[in-house]
Amino acid sequence: MTKTNSLKSHHISVLHYWNIxxxxARKIHRATEIPLSTISYQLKKLKAQGSLQYRAGNGRKRKIDAKCSRALGQFIRRNNEVTLHELAEKLRNQCQLTVSTSIISRHLRRLQYENCLPLKTPMLTLEHKKHRVEWAKAHLNNNWKSTIFTDECSFQLIID
Incomplete structure (x- = not known):
């Protein structure tokens, strides 16, 4: 049994005896074989708080606050090829916050940004270029007024 599962089962057992x-602590210890110190701690917590939930606000505060997090998002939206070192420098200049690249990386992962390399675009070969020139020469005298060029976006054609 993992540590979290055993902790949950301890919480459930102690809560059961508390509710009845x-x-x-000694009676619960004899009945459940949960360590006496664990039961004592949980009973003290139940008396003080009324539950076994962890108190909010424990632990170290995050170094990157909401304002700096928004700034990071803006930097990335403006230039999605920005490096972690450049992001650290921008945070230092705009938010007066000195952070390491690993902190920025962890924060971006927590915000579900993915680290990936841009796709490589294949260069045009001489054969490709030759075919393009041939096509252009073949269609040189076409009536281009009746041709619609699109970038595969949706569009609505209104005919007068």
Whole structure:
């Protein structure tokens, strides 16, 4: 059994005995074989807080706050090829915040940004260029007024 599963089962057991009115750590220990110190800690927590939930606000505060997080998102949206070192420099200049590249990387992963390399675009070969010139010469005298060029976006054609 993993540590989190055993902790959950301890919480459930202690809560069960608490709800049926048993407040003695020794009695609960004999019935469940959960360590006495664990039961004592949980009973003390139940008396003080009324639950076994962790108190919010424990732990170290995050170095990158909401304002700097928005700034990071803007930097990336403006230039999605920006490096972590450039992001660290921009945060230092605009937010007066000195952070390492690993902190920025962790923060971006937490925000579900993915780190990937841009796709390589194949260069045109001499054969490709030759075919393009041939096509252009073949269609040189076409009536281009009746031709619609599009970038595969949706469009609506209105005919007068």
């Amino acid at each position: 009115g048993s407040r003695s």
